[in-house]
Amino acid sequence: MNEGTLTAATPAAPAKTGPSPLLGWLLHNVVWIWLVALVIFFGAFNEYFLTLFNLQNVLVQATVLGMLALAISLPLLVAEIDLSIPASAGFSAAIGVLAYSSLGLPWLPAMLCGVGAATAIGFFNGLCITRLRMVSLIETLAMMIILQGALLAITQGKTLTTMADGYTWIGQAAFFGGWPVMPLVFLAALIAMGVMLRRTVLGRSIYAVGGNPVASNSAGIRVDRIKIAAFTISGFLAGVAGYLLASWQMAVTSNQGSSYLLYAIAAPIIGGVSVFGGRGNAVGVLGGVLLLTVIQVGLAIISVPSFYVGMIGGVMIFIAVAIDAFRVRYFG
Amino acid sequence: MPEPIPHAQPAPRGTGDVILRVENVTRIYGAVTALRDVTVEIRRGDIHGLLGENGAGKSTLVGIISGQRSPSSGRIVMDGRELDHVDVRSMEEAGVFLVTQEPMIIDSMTAAENLLLGIWPNRGGFVNWKTLHAQARRMVEGTGIDPMALAGKLDAVTRRKLNILRAMFSGGRVIILDEPTAALTVADRRQLFDFMRRLKAEGVTFIFISHYNDEILEICDAVSVLRDGRLAGGSDDVGSLTSERLTELVLGRGLALFQRERRDHTGVAPAVSLRNVRARDVDIAALDIAPGEVVGFTGLPGAGAKELAKAVFGLNHGSGSLSLGGVAQSLPASPAEAIAAGIAYLSDDRRREGSVGQMSIGANISLSSLGDRSRAGFIDRAAESGVVQHYFKAMGIKAPTPDYAVDTLSGGNQQKVCLGRVLATKPRLLIVDEPTRGIDIGVKQDVLAIIDALSREGVAVIIVSTDTDELVRAVDRVCIFEHGRVRETLFGNEITVERVRATVQA
Numbered sequence: 001m002n003e004g005t006l007t008a009a010t011p012a013a014p015a016k017t018g019p020s021p022l023l024g025w026l027l028h029n030v031v032w033i034w035l036v037a038l039v040i041f042f043g044a045f046n047e048y049f050l051t052l053f054n055l056q057n058v059l060v061q062a063t064v065l066g067m068l069a070l071a072i073s074l075p076l077l078v079a080e081i082d083l084s085i086p087a088s089a090g091f092s093a094a095i096g097v098l099a100y101s102s103l104g105l106p107w108l109p110a111m112l113c114g115v116g117a118a119t120a121i122g123f124f125n126g127l128c129i130t131r132l133r134m135v136s137l138i139e140t141l142a143m144m145i146i147l148q149g150a151l152l153a154i155t156q157g158k159t160l161t162t163m164a165d166g167y168t169w170i171g172q173a174a175f176f177g178g179w180p181v182m183p184l185v186f187l188a189a190l191i192a193m194g195v196m197l198r199r200t201v202l203g204r205s206i207y208a209v210g211g212n213p214v215a216s217n218s219a220g221i222r223v224d225r226i227k228i229a230a231f232t233i234s235g236f237l238a239g240v241a242g243y244l245l246a247s248w249q250m251a252v253t254s255n256q257g258s259s260y261l262l263y264a265i266a267a268p269i270i271g272g273v274s275v276f277g278g279r280g281n282a283v284g285v286l287g288g289v290l291l292l293t294v295i296q297v298g299l300a301i302i303s304v305p306s307f308y309v310g311m312i313g314g315v316m317i318f319i320a321v322a323i324d325a326f327r328v329r330y331f332g
Numbered sequence: 333m334p335e336p337i338p339h340a341q342p343a344p345r346g347t348g349d350v351i352l353r354v355e356n357v358t359r360i361y362g363a364v365t366a367l368r369d370v371t372v373e374i375r376r377g378d379i380h381g382l383l384g385e386n387g388a389g390k391s392t393l394v395g396i397i398s399g400q401r402s403p404s405s406g407r408i409v410m411d412g413r414e415l416d417h418v419d420v421r422s423m424e425e426a427g428v429f430l431v432t433q434e435p436m437i438i439d440s441m442t443a444a445e446n447l448l449l450g451i452w453p454n455r456g457g458f459v460n461w462k463t464l465h466a467q468a469r470r471m472v473e474g475t476g477i478d479p480m481a482l483a484g485k486l487d488a489v490t491r492r493k494l495n496i497l498r499a500m501f502s503g504g505r506v507i508i509l510d511e512p513t514a515a516l517t518v519a520d521r522r523q524l525f526d527f528m529r530r531l532k533a534e535g536v537t538f539i540f541i542s543h544y545n546d547e548i549l550e551i552c553d554a555v556s557v558l559r560d561g562r563l564a565g566g567s568d569d570v571g572s573l574t575s576e577r578l579t580e581l582v583l584g585r586g587l588a589l590f591q592r593e594r595r596d597h598t599g600v601a602p603a604v605s606l607r608n609v610r611a612r613d614v615d616i617a618a619l620d621i622a623p624g625e626v627v628g629f630t631g632l633p634g635a636g637a638k639e640l641a642k643a644v645f646g647l648n649h650g651s652g653s654l655s656l657g658g659v660a661q662s663l664p665a666s667p668a669e670a671i672a673a674g675i676a677y678l679s680d681d682r683r684r685e686g687s688v689g690q691m692s693i694g695a696n697i698s699l700s701s702l703g704d705r706s707r708a709g710f711i712d713r714a715a716e717s718g719v720v721q722h723y724f725k726a727m728g729i730k731a732p733t734p735d736y737a738v739d740t741l742s743g744g745n746q747q748k749v750c751l752g753r754v755l756a757t758k759p760r761l762l763i764v765d766e767p768t769r770g771i772d773i774g775v776k777q778d779v780l781a782i783i784d785a786l787s788r789e790g791v792a793v794i795i796v797s798t799d800t801d802e803l804v805r806a807v808d809r810v811c812i813f814e815h816g817r818v819r820e821t822l823f824g825n826e827i828t829v830e831r832v833r834a835t836v837q838a
Contacts, residue, residue, distance in 0.1 A: 200709045201702045208699055211688035218647065218685045219700045219753060220671035278690055 027327035031271055031287035034320055035294060042298035049301050052178075059183040062293040064248065066186040067241035068257075068264035069271075069289050070193055070282070074234040076268060077197075078227050079210045079277025080129060080136035082234055084121065084143035086264055089242030090257030091147040092118035096243060097160045097252050100167065107164035115239030121147070122235015126228035144261075152254050160252040171247030182244055189237060194282035206230055210277030267292050270320045291320060351376040351537050352397070352428070352506050357406030359392050366392040367403075368561045374506065374554075379528060379538040381548040381570070383582055384558035385772040386742035390541055393558065394508055397539070398430035399423030410506075429499035430508045437491050439484030444468030446483045447498050471501050475527065489520035493527055500536055507531075508539040513547060514770050517633050517798065525551050543770065545575040546801075557581040583774055590780040591805045594824060597622035603792040604656055604761050609663065611643035611650030615816040621761070621792040626783070628803040629796045631813030631836055638680070639816070641763045641796045645677040646670040656760050671700055676759035678750055680766035680796070686750040687738045694720040694734035697752045704757075723752035728778060744775035751782060762786060765796045780806050800832050812836055 026033065043050040068086055075082040096114025099105045105113070125143055128134045173181040197203035205226045208216040217223050246252045271288030273280030295316050299309045352374040359367040367389045374380045384390045395401035397408065399420040408415050410426045437446055444465055445452065453463040468479040475497070477490055486494070492512050499507045509528075513521045528538060528551060542548055548555055549570060556566035557578070565581045567573055579587045602620035609616040614636050621627055629637035643650035646664035653660050656674050664670035667677065679685035687696045698705060698716045705715040724734045727748040731741060738749055747767070754762065764783060768776040783806065787793050797803045803810065810822040812835045820835050 199711055199713075201706045201711060202709060204695065204699070204702060204711065207691060207695070208688045211690050212684075215679075215685050215688055216699075218667050218677065218679055220668045220757075221699070222666065222668050278688065 045302040063186040066289040069267035071234045071237035073268040074230040083140040086257040086260040087144040087147035088238040093242035093246040101162040107167040118239025119236040123232040126231030130224035155254045353409040355407040357403045378553040381552035381555035388558040389561040427505035429504035444479035545578045590777040597625045609652030613639040623790045626793040628807035628810040635813040636816035637813040674760035676754040678764040689739040701756045727752045744771035763794045
């Protein structure tokens with residue numbers, strides 16, 4: 001686990017192990033060290049990278065990815081996976097936009113319809129995985145395909161752009177000095193998630209269920225309910241991510257959200273969320289999200305020819321994951 | 333606390349030459365010396381017992397002999413030849429094989445495929461099934477194992493035998509068995525011992541690790557005892573040893589075995605009443621337990637003792653009524669309901685069902701009672717830390733702080749964490765299933781004493797156990813199960829090891 005990098009609170013679920021404190025510390029914080037190194041590297045290459053404007057840009061770029069990464073980390077923490085998150089974000093945004101433009105609802109209830117749809121999808125995924133014992137990898141893969149198809153069907157392949165000013169406000173508004181508003185939503189979600197995981201019975205139960213579902217059941221935790229709760233919250237976050245993305249881009253394309261899938265899975269894992277469940281925290285997810293965003297933005301800014309961007313970005317992610325695997329192997 | 337104990341040095345004897353000699357081996361991990369100048373000789377064709385508490389250095393020694401770890405200093409001599417570059421491969425080439433507690437068996441393959449795992453006879457990558465099955469049949473000859481059976485369907489003892497056979501036919505001349513009797517029934521254990529004796533007659537040498545003195549005395553020819561990383565003693569003639577002497581060597585002191593002061597509960601209003609409880613392998617018309625009473629459940633596997641315990645805790649589906657303190661209700665449908673009703677359960681499968689290994693000791697202790705220590709879903713940290721500190725101390729868990737992961741603890745300490753978690757729910761009925769299986773003899777007494785103390789506070793206790801020795805010392809009453817029913821109940825002075833054993837087997 002990446003513990004207490006930003007918040008100095010005492011660890012909740014995690015535990016002390018291992019020898020060689022300095023190397024252990026370095027490896028535990030590898031995401032953050034790697035992040036700082038890349039910022040310095042990109043900054044040295046192009047002075048524009050370290051400007052305030054670009055920092056604001058990085059924050060905006062990180063917001064949608066961050067919300068999706070938070071959404072994906074919850075199923076991961078209970079040792080499941082939800083591949084339908086980005087598709088759900090796209091689909092629910094279309095619902096939210098169409099409820100305004102076609103049904104004539106005011107933008108706020110329309111937006112809430114969208115978020116509600118995503119939440120319901122998460123709840124439904126949770127039900128399928130617990131009550132019907134469906135395998136989450138396949139169930140959510142099927143759900144992803146269904147939602148992508150449904151988005152294409154309801155948009156009829158067109159891009160939706162009829163949005164209320166109220167709807168697009170959050171994605172466009174800025175404070176004094178050009179500070180964008182949108183990242184505040186991510187910040188709030190991040191804090192809420194951190195508090196939930198560390199301080200609440202639900203959070204502790206999520207770690208326990210992900211760590212050992214059989215023992216958790218014997219310990220009196222209602223394992224199915226916890227998993228359903230994780231999927232439902234995750235769906236809600238996906239809905240908010242979808243809203244933010246549509247508001248920011250002022251459009252819902254017929255394949256909105258889908259391109260985020262692999263990055264949204266990679267970010268929490270880079271940030272220390274275990275695919276085997278029970279390990280990871282909100283601060284780590286933030287690290288993973290910022291790292292991926294900095295790589296994307298940085299490569300664009302130092303004008304790496306676009307043919308190479310994907311490959312170089314992939315290698316950087318690979319290195320981060322390899323270092324993390326090394327940490328897990330030697331330091332637990 | 334090193335005390336002067338007369339060392340019975342392992343002197344080479346005339347009969348049987350030495351096949352493996354561990355010479356002045358020391359192993360240091362950072363600041364910890366796990367093994368200090370240990371010398372052990374294993375004679376060819378012996379079953380050599382290795383005894384010691386958790387943390388005494390058994391695993392380290394076994395790791396060094398099997399090549400998983402290298403010694404900081406000292407030598408290993410096999411067949412008179414010093415092995416200098418020690419790793420698993422070279423030890424296996426020399427003929428030393430380790431059979432671990434968790435059988436290395438692939439459930440979805442047949443016994444034959446498992447026996448030849450990784451060395452399937454093949455031509456150009458295509459498995460030659462005919463040769464494979466012929467070889468496997470030769471290997472299991474006379475053991476009663478069906479080579480075509482799916483490994484996942486085999487019982488625990490057969491799975492262990494498969495591992496031993498595999499080691500033997502891979503050229504194993506010294507086979508290390510790490511607690512091979514863990515989770516075996518009495519009958520299985522006997523079967524395993526017969527099997528070991530048979531292989532011994534064929535010239536295989538065994539190093540046998542166990543927590544149980546009676547097993548060592550029954551099967552071993554020689555024994556070495558480790559304590560605090562040193563060789564505390566040993567003998568080439570196990571026949572001359574007694575269980576008490578072994579315990580003394582293990583602990584460095586005589587051990588006062590726990591003995592409960594039995595109490596008579598006749599005429600007391602029951603704290604727990606079970607009526608018409610039916611579940612798989614369970615058919616109980618009526619069973620009452622008084623407050624503060626400790627009842628032992630025992631019987632052959634499948635007789636209903638364990639099954640009843642699980643049904644009462646909501647782990648097995650069952651029907652019937654249960655009343656706790658006079659309030660009748662139907663049998664709990666889940667552990668969560670059972671805990672809410674005031675029932676606590678300690679599983680016999682500590683690794684799988686006991687604790688969440690990667691979480692801290694503290695988080696595990698509070699896991700079952702978080703609801704009582706939270707407000708509006710938020711954990712009350714002061715209350716949690718209070719209960720954690722209390723049980724961390726009361727259970728005597730050996731760790732610097734409760735922040736350490738449960739994974740890092742020994743089996744006995746893990747069991748104490750589980751017990752702490754269970755007790756923190758303040759149960760009115762405590763059910764413990766094989767509470768001392770696989771833990772040190774010293775810690776066993778601690779665990780039994782904790783259960784005893786709890787019963788004195790008025791908690792009704794059920795101990796499910798197949799360890800008769802222990803059961804008779806810990807209970808007020810013994811229920812012997814058969815076909816899902818209580819066939820016989822023993823009280824007070826009727827409770828003796830012989831009587832219980834005879835009744836179970838009858």
